[in-house]
Amino acid sequence: MTNEKVLEAKNLITKGTVYQVGRVYESGMPMFGTRHYSLRIPQAFKIPGTNQAVYHDELVSGEMGQIGTQFDGLGHLGIGDLFYNGNNRSDFAQADGLTKLGIENVGPLVTRGLLIDVAAYKGVSQLGPSYEITAADLQGALQRQNLRIRAGDVVLIHTGWGSLWMKDNQKYIQSCPGIGLGAAQFLAGAEVTVVGADNWGVEVSPNPNASLAAPVHQLLIARNGIYLHENLNTADLARDNVYEFAYIFVPVPMKGATGSPGSPIAIR
Amino acid sequence: MTNEKVLEAKNLITKGTVYQVGRVYESGMPMFGTRHYSLRIPQAFKIPGTNQAVYHDELVSGEMGQIGTQFDGLGHLGIGDLFYNGNNRSDFAQADGLTKLGIENVGPLVTRGLLIDVAAYKGVSQLGPSYEITAADLQGALQRQNLRIRAGDVVLIHTGWGSLWMKDNQKYIQSCPGIGLGAAQFLAGAEVTVVGADNWGVEVSPNPNASLAAPVHQLLIARNGIYLHENLNTADLARDNVYEFAYIFVPVPMKGATGSPGSPIAIR
Amino acid sequence: MTNEKVLEAKNLITKGTVYQVGRVYESGMPMFGTRHYSLRIPQAFKIPGTNQAVYHDELVSGEMGQIGTQFDGLGHLGIGDLFYNGNNRSDFAQADGLTKLGIENVGPLVTRGLLIDVAAYKGVSQLGPSYEITAADLQGALQRQNLRIRAGDVVLIHTGWGSLWMKDNQKYIQSCPGIGLGAAQFLAGAEVTVVGADNWGVEVSPNPNASLAAPVHQLLIARNGIYLHENLNTADLARDNVYEFAYIFVPVPMKGATGSPGSPIAIR
């Protein structure tokens, strides 16, 4: 982040309204494959002393950078063994953590954020399952919103799919509308920093080309070094027509992790 | 957070410089008691497809809200069974998570932040082990910095103790300089939102009164509903004499957790 | 276990055939409530050396004493705060482990084991959901098998419910046939050491008396100090009409745990 981009974000704050764009982590939330999340409050700890200090902590277990609202780092996904910047998986993927491309290298993100409301552009509250968002969709929606992407921006996409979260988890995770390769290429060309969405993979799933799995991840993460932000809650922003804002997110700097939990915020 | 406070924070951003005030989570970092932190990168997952998508995630286990840089919520510590706002422990501390006072209720914090450099005020780079910071110390340091606390502010305290982190972990965790009850009362009276420090408990440890354990936690968290932010890295702010800034932190909204990991930022 | 009981078990070994009565722990197995089980193989570790030693280990997370084939210890369940032998929960249930009644106190179990095939006695391959096994059922089945219980024995009950394991997990966990209070009283009177079954709770669920939850657990564990062994695989024993055998089980001695994973064996 350049100081200029931070100041550009600052200047988008005019009302002082903060939107929490991430979701609550909880038992039963939709998760990919056999990932899990468990939180337990142990028995209270009592510290000896006349003032009777009693405390709780929590034991958490899970694929913490890849469940719930999740921010994909550059060590998450590659093309065969080839990862971002020509790094070979065998050179940096160690049991104790990634020795390159770990999430702790990202640092704070404070930049201009845009919401592209593709659902509204298409005149629906929710795009259909496996609807592929095209570059033309993004361009049309931006035109409708009278906005242009600038280099270094974060782009969040509202598909309406997020309304299924914790309402119909099975449907939520089975497929999703999202961007296709054309839209991803458009965003990469616009030099965005992060692409987020209110679905579980940002990209359309399954891909219309049945022989491809996660090709948008490969294009954005591995080829272009663009982060993904998944399982967002963009409903409040869409409802209030908040299309331009300061986006702020600080990945939890877990050394050698592939991603990060945590909630980004949008301020206007 | 009121919109006014957010705008007050915004107006402290003049240069666009962002400081990451939290630490990296890593194996071997100092931890209290028998808490633990483990991160492992499993074998790579290969998704069937002609495009050879290969990915990693991470399995993490630990007391995630109470290790490393940690933000103490209001369900963390009480006086016997009595917690903040008259809540009895037995009413809300459940195995699956706190049903009241959980960290997911905090929401984003965007407010004016102050660094009080007590070490500099005392003319040292590091306060001694178990040095009790008094109300007079805070007032003197604020006067030296020509600043006043306003209601809703976040106050971070620089003791210099943080330079031991990952350098001499045993010394770091054995004791620490920090605020005593008088200083805590002063901060509570000033109606701050969060008190943070570059030590493991914000408060002096052990307390000069040997019969008391964690009394500052009780005063701030349980009696006044003030959050603590521990194991911060305030060295860069202190080095650059950055005493007033926008403090931004969004607790990871783990339902029913007692605290949160993650890195706050200071922007000026 | 007395030496006499061990020798009694020894003398039941006539063929040298060993039956593994426990199940495999795996992702997707039926579990109670929000319990979980996760196993991951991290990236390979490579030890420096000319001989290229490469190794794997596994990161496991779960409620290890209370998932899959599980052996309930005496600290698992009580009547209000009252647990076995007059112990009050608040005196021994600590965050770091039970300070009394922990599973590490059980030690190896080598004793005479009986299989009571209630399904065969009732002329079915599987008892119906929520069928309550009565004392008369146990007595009739024992008579059919021409066997008597002796003090110190382990009694395993075959209901046929276990055939649903990993076949119809939803049905398996929703309810189960099992012993009722009368049958439990009969077994307690016979001074058995362990009661096991091929269902998830040994006892009938839900209890025919809708106001009672887990009353058999209370009667056997809390009042009589009798262990339970759940989610067993008794199908092979039943198929081969193996009704009397050496039962051997050594709880994994996790200090302060409420139960244990692991597979008991039956040898004849």
Added chain:
Amino acid sequence: MTNEKVLEAKNLITKGTVYQVGRVYESGMPMFGTRHYSLRIPQAFKIPGTNQAVYHDELVSGEMGQIGTQFDGLGHLGIGDLFYNGNNRSDFAQADGLTKLGIENVGPLVTRGLLIDVAAYKGVSQLGPSYEITAADLQGALQRQNLRIRAGDVVLIHTGWGSLWMKDNQKYIQSCPGIGLGAAQFLAGAEVTVVGADNWGVEVSPNPNASLAAPVHQLLIARNGIYLHENLNTADLARDNVYEFAYIFVPVPMKGATGSPGSPIAIR
């Protein structure tokens, strides 16, 4: 295990005395590298009902097959990518578990067990750090004990190193006396099933040949398909001169795991 071997074990049971040869799993036990073990008792669960059923379970996290008393399976360690029986690591090491050589394939072990008390043979209570046990040592100790190894036996080696467990953990884990390549070759030639010891790696560490790391693991596990059993407590057997016994161990059948926790027993 053949039925004959089971009956051979049975016939070694003459007194009915059972020795627990495994150790308690607890916080603070010696562990290799950055492995960890955590056990927590969550807040009590209360089941609705007039009978006030209250229960605890435990949340456990750790490298469960490779900490404390541990039984190494055939998928644990290889020579480069080559594992037992010509299996290539890339063919079976999956994130969700090993698809070949997983510990669930081992099954119950009921066989003749021997304790070889090398410490007593050398006239000491504890062999020195990094003492390499030779084939001649094993042969001499067997002669002293008037015993011969038979095919299918389990051999446990008493070095006396185990007396450091939880007494001087740092010394325990830093090095250890154990068998060298010659002794391992002797045991492999004798067609044993398992080699165990009261140290952390069975083999001498570091190896006298400084360029080799874990060569005995390679010889026994990868080349000969012989299991290792580490961190045993052989002190009681040695004290009572129990050199021949029924060895019984059932690996916890965690699907795809590299090893197993749990306590073997010796009965005579």
